[in-house]
Amino acid sequence: MKKAWLAVASCLLTVSCSSPSAPDCIYNCSPSTSVGNNNLNGNNNHIVLTEAQRLALFKYLENQVKKQWGDDDYLQAGKHRYVKYFDGYRTRAHIDFDNGKIYVSTVANYAPQATLKKAIEETLLMPADPSQVDLFSDKSIPLKGKPFLLGQVKDHQNQNIQWPWRASKYADYLIANKLKTKKLQQGTAYYVEINMVDDHLEQREYQYADLIRQAAKRYDIDEDLIYAIVKTESSFNPYAVSHAGAYGLMQVIPKTAGADVFNLVKNKPGIPTKEYLFDPANNIDTGTAYFYILKNRYLKEVKHPTTKHYSMISAYNGGTGGVLATFDSDRKQAMDDLNQLQPNQVYWALTNKHPKAEARRYLEKVLNFQKEFKTM
Structure with a gap:
C-alpha cells in the first residue's frame, strides 16, 4: 500500500564518478537550449561554489x-x-x-x-x-x-x-x-x-511518488530501488546536505555524479548548482540518471543481473572503484573475479570486504529498504 502511495553518506559517489575526458553521450543526447538554473553560459542566477x-x-x-x-x-x-x-x-x-x-x-x-x-x-x-x-x-x-x-x-x-x-x-x-x-x-x-x-515518513514518500515513477520509467531503474536510496540517504528530507557537498533527496554531489549526468546524459556543460539539486524533481532525476550511468557504462561488463544490482547500489555509495577494489587492485582482474562469483558470494564480499566500512553497511541497508517497498 505504501508503494501505491508513493519515489551522505559521506563518501557518496566520490570514487565512481571519474569519466573519460571526452565521454560519449549515452542518453537523450540532443543539445539542450534551455537548462534553467544550470545554464552556465551567462543566464544563471545561481553560483556554482568551488x-x-x-x-x-x-x-x-x-x-x-x-x-x-x-x-x-x-x-x-x-x-x-x-x-x-x-x-x-x-x-x-x-x-x-x-x-x-x-x-x-x-x-x-x-x-x-x-x-x-x-x-x-x-x-x-x-x-x-x-x-x-x-x-x-x-x-x-x-x-x-x-x-x-x-x-x-x-x-x-x-x-x-x-x-x-x-x-x-x-x-x-x-x-x-x-x-x-x-x-x-x-x-x-x-x-x-x-x-x-x-506516518510522517509515508507522508513525505507520497509527495515524491510521481517524480520517482517518472524517473524510473525514464531511465529503466526499479521504483523500489529509488525509494530505498532516498530513504537511506535522506529519510525523504529534500533539504538534506552533507559535509561532502551532497544535496537533496538522493544526496547528489554536483562535481562528481552531477557532472557525469550533465555530461553523459543531459549533454549540458558544467555541473548542477546546489539550487538545482535542492529541487526534488531535478534531484530525483539526477540521482536516477546516475544509476543509469552505473548500469550502462561503469558496470556494463557485469554479467549477472543480481550481481550488477548489488554492484550498482554499492557503487552509488562507495564508487565503482570501491566495488572493484573489493575483489582485486587491478580493475580488469577485479571485473573478471566479480563475474566468476555467484551473486551471494558478491554480496558477502561487498558487505564484508569492501575497503570502506560505510559502504559495507550501505548495501545491506538499501536492500532491506528495497524489500519493504517491493512488498508494499
Missing part, C-alpha cells in the same frame, strides 16, 4: 552560530536533519526526521516569545521547494506555495496546518502551554517541541 567556497560557507555558519549558542549547542543541517537559523543566528528550527520531532528554539534576550512565535510559524509553513530556502544564512523563509510539513504535523485541534492564521494560533498555543527553557553556556534557550504524526 570546494573552498563551500567549506568556507560551512565554517562561516559554524562561527556565527557558536557566537550565539556556544560550542556545546552548535547544530547544523545534515542528511536526516533539517536545521535553519533566523534572527542573527539566535533562533533555530530543527527537524529530526528519524525520530519525528521538531524543535524550535531561541536564545534571544529581547522578546524571546515573540521571536519564537515567528520562527514556529515560518517552520510550519516552510515551502516544499527547498531551493527557496537558504540553509546557510539567517535569512527569513519565503512563505509561499504548499507547506512542506503539510500532513506531517497536526495542531492542538488535530488539524493540518496550511494557512498562516492556523500556524499563528498553534504557535500561540505552544508558547502558552508547551514552552520550556534550558540553561546554555551563553544564557537561556526558550524552546518548544512538536511531535510529527506517526
Whole structure:
C-alpha cells in the first residue's frame, strides 16, 4: 500500500564518478537550449561554489552560530536533519526526521516569545521547494506555495496546518502551554517541541511518488530501488546536505555524479548548482540518471543481473572503484573475479570486504529498504 502511495553518506559517489575526458553521450543526447538554473553560459542566477567556497560557507555558519549558542549547542543541517537559523543566528528550527520531532528554539534576550512565535510559524509553513530556502544564512523563509510539513504535523485541534492564521494560533498555543527553557553556556534557550504524526515518513514518500515513477520509467531503474536510496540517504528530507557537498533527496554531489549526468546524459556543460539539486524533481532525476550511468557504462561488463544490482547500489555509495577494489587492485582482474562469483558470494564480499566500512553497511541497508517497498 505504501508503494501505491508513493519515489551522505559521506563518501557518496566520490570514487565512481571519474569519466573519460571526452565521454560519449549515452542518453537523450540532443543539445539542450534551455537548462534553467544550470545554464552556465551567462543566464544563471545561481553560483556554482568551488570546494573552498563551500567549506568556507560551512565554517562561516559554524562561527556565527557558536557566537550565539556556544560550542556545546552548535547544530547544523545534515542528511536526516533539517536545521535553519533566523534572527542573527539566535533562533533555530530543527527537524529530526528519524525520530519525528521538531524543535524550535531561541536564545534571544529581547522578546524571546515573540521571536519564537515567528520562527514556529515560518517552520510550519516552510515551502516544499527547498531551493527557496537558504540553509546557510539567517535569512527569513519565503512563505509561499504548499507547506512542506503539510500532513506531517497536526495542531492542538488535530488539524493540518496550511494557512498562516492556523500556524499563528498553534504557535500561540505552544508558547502558552508547551514552552520550556534550558540553561546554555551563553544564557537561556526558550524552546518548544512538536511531535510529527506517526506516518510522517509515508507522508513525505507520497509527495515524491510521481517524480520517482517518472524517473524510473525514464531511465529503466526499479521504483523500489529509488525509494530505498532516498530513504537511506535522506529519510525523504529534500533539504538534506552533507559535509561532502551532497544535496537533496538522493544526496547528489554536483562535481562528481552531477557532472557525469550533465555530461553523459543531459549533454549540458558544467555541473548542477546546489539550487538545482535542492529541487526534488531535478534531484530525483539526477540521482536516477546516475544509476543509469552505473548500469550502462561503469558496470556494463557485469554479467549477472543480481550481481550488477548489488554492484550498482554499492557503487552509488562507495564508487565503482570501491566495488572493484573489493575483489582485486587491478580493475580488469577485479571485473573478471566479480563475474566468476555467484551473486551471494558478491554480496558477502561487498558487505564484508569492501575497503570502506560505510559502504559495507550501505548495501545491506538499501536492500532491506528495497524489500519493504517491493512488498508494499
